[in-house]
Amino acid sequence: MIPVRLITIPFSHYCEKARWALDAAGVDYREEPHPPLAHLPATRAVGGRSVPVLVHGEHVFRDSTDIVRHADDLAPPDRHLFPAEAEARTRVLAIEDELDETLGVDARLISYWHHLADAERARAFVGRMMGVRSRIAQRLVAPLFRALIFRRYEVSGAAARRAEARVRSTFARLRDAIETEGYLVAGRFTLADLTLASLATPLLAPPEHPIMGQLQLSPPPELAALRADLSATPAGRHILRVYRDHRRLRSAPREGVGKRLLIDGQQRLTTLMIRRG
Numbered sequence: 001m002i003p004v005r006l007i008t009i010p011f012s013h014y015c016e017k018a019r020w021a022l023d024a025a026g027v028d029y030r031e032e033p034h035p036p037l038a039h040l041p042a043t044r045a046v047g048g049r050s051v052p053v054l055v056h057g058e059h060v061f062r063d064s065t066d067i068v069r070h071a072d073d074l075a076p077p078d079r080h081l082f083p084a085e086a087e088a089r090t091r092v093l094a095i096e097d098e099l100d101e102t103l104g105v106d107a108r109l110i111s112y113w114h115h116l117a118d119a120e121r122a123r124a125f126v127g128r129m130m131g132v133r134s135r136i137a138q139r140l141v142a143p144l145f146r147a148l149i150f151r152r153y154e155v156s157g158a159a160a161r162r163a164e165a166r167v168r169s170t171f172a173r174l175r176d177a178i179e180t181e182g183y184l185v186a187g188r189f190t191l192a193d194l195t196l197a198s199l200a201t202p203l204l205a206p207p208e209h210p211i212m213g214q215l216q217l218s219p220p221p222e223l224a225a226l227r228a229d230l231s232a233t234p235a236g237r238h239i240l241r242v243y244r245d246h247r248r249l250r251s252a253p254r255e256g257v258g259k260r261l262l263i264d265g266q267q268r269l270t271t272l273m274i275r276r277g
């Protein structure tokens with residue numbers, strides 16, 4: 001069988017979208033986890049930059065949308081994430097496309113702002129998410145990491161407030177479809193629900209998320225308040241339900257899968273730093 005490799009930053013929500021689609025389609029793949037920045041040699045080696053990247057034999061898919069379409073092509077008939085009818089399929093694709101450009105960007109920006117704006121929180125975040133163990137190293141790495149992230153994603157307090165307003169209006173707009181049909185499109189679970197749920201994970205952190213569930217990173221108080229607030233909305237309740245009811249893993253849930261991925265990731269970061277240093 002041709003091996004399938006998924007290159008990730010394990011807690012990235014676009015990676016969770018791709019991972020979930022592969023799990024839902026029953027594709028047998030191997031995840032290659034990297035801490036942020038340490039992913040670059042792996043993605044550049046296959047002509048990409050961001051994660052997720054899927055390598056299937058000689059084919060390389062460098063965007064989560066291409067990965068989920070490929071996963072769906074490989075899925076058996078009873079596991080498709082796209083509806084068969086053309087009109088419903090078009091609606092699913094439109095929602096996916098829109099959420100990639102709005103919710104995906106907004107959720108990441110809000111989460112990074114709350115986790116990194118304060119120096120002590122940034123240190124804890126770098127310790128937990130990047131596996132930097134010593135406090136001295138955390139104090140050195142955290143400001144650098146924050147500067148890189150804030151520049152790359154244009155993070156600021158004002159941008160976080162704008163993003164939060166946009167998330168609230170996105171959630172409000174989806175309310176009708178959820179309340180009348182039970183799902184976003186065609187009254188059944190599709191890629192539209194999967195995209196909404198996975199891209200909201202930096203904000204809602206559903207316990208069934210294979211990585212976040214095990215990370216136990218306590219949210220800063222403002223993010224905790226936003227999480228509680230959004231979780232109580234119809235879209236928020238839908239996201240948490242979709243995770244409970246549809247987030248099946250490739251095999252039975254394996255104890256420690258998230259931790260294992262992060263530990264692998266930490267080892268890669270250490271190796272990279274030693275090599276560069």
Ligand SMILES: N[C@@H](CCC(=O)N[C@@H](CS)C(=O)NCC(=O)O)C(=O)O
Pocket residue numbers: 009012013014015049050051052062063064065100108
């Ligand atoms: N449109 C892309 C977005 C992926 C994306 O933004 N990935 C982020 C992680 S959440 C990333 O790799 N950032 C690091 C970088 O670009 O080097 C997709 O859907 O795959």
